[in-house]
Amino acid sequence: MTPDPDGHGSTPRLTPGARRILDVASELFYRRGIHAVGVDTIAAESGVTKRTLYDRFGSKDELVTAYLRARDLRWRALVVAAADAAPDPVRRALAPFDVLGGWLDTSDRGCSLVNAYAELPDPAHPARALITEEKRWLRELFRAALAEAGVPDPDTLAGQLLLLHEGAMVTFSVAEDPGAAAAARSAAAALLGHASA
Amino acid sequence: MTPDPDGHGSTPRLTPGARRILDVASELFYRRGIHAVGVDTIAAESGVTKRTLYDRFGSKDELVTAYLRARDLRWRALVVAAADAAPDPVRRALAPFDVLGGWLDTSDRGCSLVNAYAELPDPAHPARALITEEKRWLRELFRAALAEAGVPDPDTLAGQLLLLHEGAMVTFSVAEDPGAAAAARSAAAALLGHASA
DNA sequence: CTCGAACTTCACAGACCAGTGTACTAGGAG
DNA sequence: CTCCTAGTACACTGGTCTGTGAAGTTCGAG
Numbered sequence: 001m002t003p004d005p006d007g008h009g010s011t012p013r014l015t016p017g018a019r020r021i022l023d024v025a026s027e028l029f030y031r032r033g034i035h036a037v038g039v040d041t042i043a044a045e046s047g048v049t050k051r052t053l054y055d056r057f058g059s060k061d062e063l064v065t066a067y068l069r070a071r072d073l074r075w076r077a078l079v080v081a082a083a084d085a086a087p088d089p090v091r092r093a094l095a096p097f098d099v100l101g102g103w104l105d106t107s108d109r110g111c112s113l114v115n116a117y118a119e120l121p122d123p124a125h126p127a128r129a130l131i132t133e134e135k136r137w138l139r140e141l142f143r144a145a146l147a148e149a150g151v152p153d154p155d156t157l158a159g160q161l162l163l164l165h166e167g168a169m170v171t172f173s174v175a176e177d178p179g180a181a182a183a184a185r186s187a188a189a190a191l192l193g194h195a196s197a
Numbered sequence: 198m199t200p201d202p203d204g205h206g207s208t209p210r211l212t213p214g215a216r217r218i219l220d221v222a223s224e225l226f227y228r229r230g231i232h233a234v235g236v237d238t239i240a241a242e243s244g245v246t247k248r249t250l251y252d253r254f255g256s257k258d259e260l261v262t263a264y265l266r267a268r269d270l271r272w273r274a275l276v277v278a279a280a281d282a283a284p285d286p287v288r289r290a291l292a293p294f295d296v297l298g299g300w301l302d303t304s305d306r307g308c309s310l311v312n313a314y315a316e317l318p319d320p321a322h323p324a325r326a327l328i329t330e331e332k333r334w335l336r337e338l339f340r341a342a343l344a345e346a347g348v349p350d351p352d353t354l355a356g357q358l359l360l361l362h363e364g365a366m367v368t369f370s371v372a373e374d375p376g377a378a379a380a381a382r383s384a385a386a387a388l389l390g391h392a393s394a
Numbered sequence: 395c396t397c398g399a400a401c402t403t404c405a406c407a408g409a410c411c412a413g414t415g416t417a418c419t420a421g422g423a424g
Numbered sequence: 425c426t427c428c429t430a431g432t433a434c435a436c437t438g439g440t441c442t443g444t445g446a447a448g449t450t451c452g453a454g
Contacts, residue, residue: 015430032318035232038411050413052431060412115315117371121229121306135372159368160361160384163377167364171356174314175332180360187357191387212400235441247443249401257442 018056020046026067030112034064034119064116065127071112072134078103083141089149090192093142096165097185104181110173114166138162149192157191164188215253217243223264227309231261231316261313262324268309269331275300280338286346287389290339293362294382301378307370311363335359346389354388361385 014022024046028037039060043050057063082099086092109115113131120127142161146154168184171177211219221243225234236257240247254260279296283289306312310328317324339358343351365381368374 017431033232033316035230035316036318039413040410049432049434051415051433054413055430109318110314114311114367114371117307118312118315119230119232121233131371132373135368139372156380156383159374159376159380162372162374163361163364163368163381163384164357165364166367166372167360167362170311170363170367171332171360174311174328175336175359175363176329177356179356183353183356184360186353187360187388191384214401236443237441246402246404248403248445251443252400 015056017046017048017052021048021053021056021063022066022070025063026071029064029067030071030109030115034116039063061126064120065130068112068116068127068130072130075103076134076137079138079141083145089145093145093149093161093192094185094188095145096138096141096161097168097181097188100165100168100184101181104169104172108173111166111169114170135162135166138165151192160191161188164191212253214243214245214249218245218250218253218260219263219267222260223268226261226264227268227304227306227312231313236260258323261317262327265309265313265324265327269327272300273331273334276335276338280342286342290342290346290358290389291382291385292342293335293338293358294365294378294385297362297365297381298378301366301369305370308363308366311367332359332363335362348389357388358385361388 021042025037025042028042028045039050039053042063043053046053053063057066078099079096082095083092086095113134116127117131122128139158139162142158143154146157146161151157164184164187168180172180177183218239222234222239225239225242236247236250239260240250243250250260254263275296276293279292280289283292310331313324314328319325336355336359339355340351343354343358348354361381361384365377369377374380
């Protein structure tokens with residue numbers, strides 16, 4: 001039960017080479033885009049041969065999926081920690097907005113899942129299920145907190161909070177608005193106040 | 198002054214070949230992604246040679262920019278028409294949300310500008326200026342309508358409406374939520390009601 | 395009749411792409 | 425000693441990528 005022995009989030013055990021491959025791939029995929037980065041580059045920058053990369057991950061598509069999964073796990077851990085620390089259900093519903101600002105400071109290229117969606121039009125791609133699942137998860141977190149807070153229509157309101165959250169992610173990067181997270185939080189609070197008034 | 202003689206929006210005059218190239222490129226770029234579509238494919242599907250494509254557009258990057266510009270012009274025309282038909286400033290501020298549902302019915306892959314942003318990490322790419330400018334334009338449209346409506350802080354509220362709008366675009370496609378546009382409109386109306394109360 | 399715009403054909407360059415086959419080495423555990 | 429895991433080295437396949445060069449065709453307007 002030693003939690004997180006290698007300090008990289010709750011990613012399953014990886015060999016040292018695989019760890020380096022995943023770290024390098026994450027940085028390059030996020031920074032330059034998935035299609036724009038070749039496996040040769042990833043292998044070279046990891047100090048590993050392409051053979052090792054394919055022995056560990058099987059294909060580029062699966063490496064892409066591993067990259068998105070690891071990043072998603074880091075994000076979820078952050079959100080869950082904040083939600084668990086919240087004093088009441090309303091603050092718990094706002095927890096994702098509380099951590100969003102800090103997260104975006106290290107994520108100037110926006111949401112990796114949204115960006116990946118843009119590059120992976122095939123609905124059968126293994127990463128696509130992961131992408132929709134993450135959005136569903138966040139929406140459910142909103143809904144559960146709102147239901148516990150006793151707002152009239154938690155499902156509708158959860159959908160609206162999700163809109164604000166995704167909007168903040170994309171507006172921060174695409175529209176180059178550094179205040180997007182704060183604006184989303186205050187809008188969310190306004191909607192909550194309005195609904196519970 | 199014959200308006201829009203070829204029914205393709207106010208795109209500048211193009212030769213017949215260039216018109217077909219742009220139409221085909223728009224469809225393929227939007228549907229499959231920019232990096233995933235080669236100029237050979239575009240030329241072949243347009244019934245045109247690669248030579249013609251390069252004679253007309255100069256480079257793939259400029260063709261990409263032309264695609265985004267044409268699509269943006271169609272979207273802006275739709276919004277402006279709805280805003281001009283609005284009976285009062287508040288309805289004018291909601292106009293983008295009114296047309297969003299219908300627009301998304303023909304745009305199941307989400308916002309072409311957001312998708313393009315994901316694929317074009319280089320800030321110097323000619324399309325990047327176009328992308329940020331479009332978001333700035335929409336925000337200004339919100340702000341002007343809200344100022345005329347006399348809400349207390351039109352600038353802040355305009356930013357929040359933009360969040361809802363971008364959030365609806367991305368949630369509709371990425372989170373596969375067909376009700377995103379309606380949810381965004383009702384959230385926007387709630388924020389407006391709250392602000393003007 | 396001539397000029398020019400639009401377009402064709404086709405070969406070519408030079409780079410990059412994902413992915414595989416074969417043979418080899420270092421180190422730890424049973 | 426022997427087996428297993430992780431990794432190395434490296435050539436190679438078959439394909440795609442953007443972009444260019446050179447020469448020829450079609451057709452309408454002046």
